[in-house]
Structures are given as C-alpha cells and as structure tokens.
Amino acid sequence: MNTQRLSFIDLDSSATTPVSPGVLDAMMPFFREHYGNPSSPYPLGEQAKEAVAQARGHLAQFLSAEPREILFTSGGTESNQTAVRGALSARPDRKEILVSAIEHSSILGLKPFLEKEGYKVSILPPTPYGRIDPETVKAAISENTALVCVMWVNNETGAIQPVGEILDVAHQAGALVHTDAVAATGKIPIDLSRIRVDSLSLSGHKIYGPKGIGALFLRKGETFSSLMPGSQERKRRGGTENVPGIVGLGQAALEAKEYLETCIEKTTLLRDHLEESLMDCFPFVRRNGPRESFLRAPHMTNLGFLGIAAEKLLLDLVREGIYVSMGSACSSGSIEPSHVLTAMGQTREEALSALRFSLGRSATARDIDRTTTILSGILREKRRAS
Ligand code: PMP
Numbered sequence: 209m210n211t212q213r214l215s216f217i218d219l220d221s222s223a224t225t226p227v228s229p230g231v232l233d234a235m236m237p238f239f240r241e242h243y244g245n246p247s248s249p250y251p252l253g254e255q256a257k258e259a260v261a262q263a264r265g266h267l268a269q270f271l272s273a274e275p276r277e278i279l280f281t282s283g284g285t286e287s288n289q290t291a292v293r294g295a296l297s298a299r300p301d302r303k304e305i306l307v308s309a310i311e312h313s314s315i316l317g318l319k320p321f322l323e324k325e326g327y328k329v330s331i332l333p334p335t336p337y338g339r340i341d342p343e344t345v346k347a348a349i350s351e352n353t354a355l356v357c358v359m360w361v362n363n364e365t366g367a368i369q370p371v372g373e374i375l376d377v378a379h380q381a382g383a384l385v386h387t388d389a390v391a392a393t394g395k396i397p398i399d400l401s402r403i404r405v406d407s408l409s410l411s412g413h414k415i416y417g418p419k420g421i422g423a424l425f426l427r428k429g430e431t432f433s434s435l436m437p438g439s440q441e442r443k444r445r446g447g448t449e450n451v452p453g454i455v456g457l458g459q460a461a462l463e464a465k466e467y468l469e470t471c472i473e474k475t476t477l478l479r480d481h482l483e484e485s486l487m488d489c490f491p492f493v494r495r496n497g498p499r500e501s502f503l504r505a506p507h508m509t510n511l512g513f514l515g516i517a518a519e520k521l522l523l524d525l526v527r528e529g530i531y532v533s534m535g536s537a538c539s540s541g542s543i544e545p546s547h548v549l550t551a552m553g554q555t556r557e558e559a560l561s562a563l564r565f566s567l568g569r570s571a572t573a574r575d576i577d578r579t580t581t582i583l584s585g586i587l588r589e590k591r592r593a594s
Contacts, residue, residue, distance in 0.1 A: 266462050299354035338367040360396075366507070375403065421456065494514065534562065
C-alpha cells in the first residue's frame with residue numbers, strides 16, 4: 209500500500225477506500241491498449257475476455273467458490289437487489305421474506321416495493337449487542353418463507369452475524385439465505401465451501417478496488433431471474449462488461465487475501481488501542497456491539513458518547529482533519545438516528561451520541577494517538593461546558 213501521507217486522518221474506511229496502486233496498475237491497460245469488448249471475435253476482444261475470466265478466477269478463489277458462481281455487477285446495491293429478486297423467483301410458491309433489522313438500506317429499502325407486490329416482509333430484531341439470534345429466525349420462519357437475509361458483518365457496529373447457524377435453520381425450512389458481505393470482505397475470512405449460503409454480495413470500493421463494480425456469488429444449481437436480461441455473464445446480466453472495473457476487483461481480491469493473512473492483526477491492535485484509550489478515561493463512553501473479539505470485525509468500533517451529540521463531535525473532528533462517521537455513510541446526510549442502533553434497543557438520544565471509527569490499511573499508531581488526544585480534549589471541554 210502506498211504510504212504517502214495524507215493531509216487528513218481517514219477513520220472512515222467503511223464508507224469507501226482509495227484504489228490501491230496495484231489495482232490501478234492492473235486496470236490501466238484495459239482503459240488504453242487492451243480496450244476490447246469481450247464479445248468481439250478478434251484478439252482485442254479475446255484479451256478482454258481472458259482478463260474477465262482471470263478476475264473471476266481470483267474472486268472465486270478468494271471466496272472458495274467456483275468461477276461460474278461469480279456474477280459481476282455494478283456494486284453491493286445491485287448484488288443485494290438481484291439476490292433478493294432471484295431468490296423470490298426461485299421459490300414462486302412462497303410469499304414471505306425474513307430480513308434482519310440491521311441490513312443495509314439496499315435491502316431494507318425493498319420492503320415497501322415487495323409488500324406492494326403481495327409479499328410479507330418480516331423484520332428480525334437483533335440482540336442489544338447487534339447480533340441476530342438464530343432462535344429469532346427459528347421462531348419467525350415458516351413453510352411460506354422464501355428467503356432469509358442476514359448480513360455477514362454489520363457495517364455500523366462490526367458485529368459478525370451467526371450466518372452458519374441461521375443457514376441451518378433456514379435450509380431446514382426450505383428457505384434460501386442471502387448474505388450481504390460488503391462489510392465483511394477483506395476483514396474476516398469468507399469460505400463458501402464451509403458456509404454454504406445461497407448468495408453473497410460484495411463491493412469493490414470497500415476493498416481498495418474502484419467504485420461501480422461488485423460481485424454476486426450465486427450458488428450453482430439455484431434458479432435465477434435476471435434484473436437486466438442480456439447475453440453477457442452467461443445470460444445473467446446484460447450490458448458490455450466493465451472490463452477495467454472487473455480486472456480491478458480481481459486484483460483487489462488478491463490484495464485483500466494478502467492483507468487478511470499478514471496485516472489485519474496490526475489494524476486490530478490499533479482499533480483496540482483507540483477504543484481502550486477512550487473507554488478507560490471517560491466512563492460515559494461505551495461500545496455499541498459485541499465485546500468479544502471473535503464476534504467483531506477487527507477494523508471497526510462504534511462508540512456511544514452518552515450525553516453528547518455525535519454530530520457536534522464529528523464536526524469538531526472534521527475541523528482537526530479527522531474523518532469518522534455517524535452510522536452508515538448512506539444515512540449520514542440526515543440526523544436521523546441509526547436504524548441499527550435503535551433496533552438494538554437504544555433511545556434516539558443514545559443512538560445520536562454514537563460515532564463509527566473504521567480503520568483502513570494505511571492507519572498508523574500516530575493517526576490513532578492524534579485522534580485519541582484530540583478527541584479526549586474535545587470530550588473534556590464538552591464535559592466542562594455542561
Ligand atoms: N451493503 C453494505 C453493508 C454497505 O455498507 C454498502 C455501501 N455503503 C452496500 C451494501 C452498497 O454497496 P455499493 O456502494 O457498492 O452499492
């Protein structure tokens with residue numbers, strides 16, 4: 209990773225990441241000399257087709273899947289919506305879908321549309337620590353359930369969900385399982401030969417790949433209906449392939465594998481240091497999400513600063529060049545409390561006191577020390593003022 213110093217400290221890597229130098233290098237020839245259309249029957253097209261196949265192989269290997277189970281899409285949102293639509297068409301006699309209350313808006317936002325089409329959409333509440341208990345799924349599932357949607361890692365708290373156990377409950381009832389792994393990819397290992405979900409989404413821009421590219425894993429053998437019929441992607445998605453984006457995603461998967469194997473430990477230590485420095489000094493700072501490290505994505509912490517408006521803290525930090533987030537980036541344009549924290553049972557005021565810190569690959573001990581020093585000063589000042 210390029211270690212060039214930035215003029216700001218980015219602790220919001222769950223919102224997006226820069227394209228890594230290796231990814232950019234891999235992509236560049238496909239904008240210029242290898243600009244072919246993979247459908248063209250001459251060398252320029254064949255080169256592009258070969259590059260797409262190679263990237264598909266990288267991604268399949270990264271997930272322990274088969275290349276033909278990987279469908280390239282425009283990102284996490286399209287992957288999620290395609291998976292839901294595909295599952296409903298694969299189980300036409302079933303009219304209910306179970307969706308966890310902590311899903312991303314690209315899934316929860318489908319609720320009114322599905323209801324208008326006659327589906328029942330049941331929302332599964334999490335525990336106060338932000339996990340979906342498999343018993344909750346067991347109590348809600350029926351022979352009318354077509355699909356259960358539970359994300360692998362929650363993008364606001366970092367809570368790892370018991371996807372394998374939920375899968376057992378769902379499959380016993382004949383329902384399919386879709387998991388949004390956008391926040392899990394490159395942060396914890398994903399082995400789809402062991403955890404046999406029916407579909408999984410991931411997104412390029414969260415793993416140092418470009419924006420506007422993602423993938424949907426669709427387990428072979430499942431019926432599938434396309435959102436965008438056409439001849440590409442084995443007739444599962446129409447439109448000329450985004451060859452540079454696909455190549456970039458393939459390279460990002462290779463680099464994510466290496467990072468997981470070699471560097472994630474360092475990120476975890478920095479995250480723990482950040483968390484402990486604040487929680488040890490200020491009794492009103494509490495962690496939102498599970499405490500046990502094996503239940504948490506290693507790069508993220510969500511902290512509640514009880515009695516203090518997180519929006520003000522966020523602006524104070526921005527003035528110091530430190531970027532964090534209030535809940536998910538997609539909802540931070542408004543000051544509505546996070547739907548994840550309120551589903552976990554927090555009051556509006558509690559939820560509006562929370563900040564998410566997510567550490568990227570370039571985070572350093574210096575960044576964390578500076579952040580804790582500045583934030584501690586702000587907190588002391590706010591306490592004195594109140
Ligand atoms: N799922 C989760 C958990 C996300 O965080 C996001 C992006 N914020 C998405 C899905 C959507 O991904 P994309 O931006 O690639 O559409």
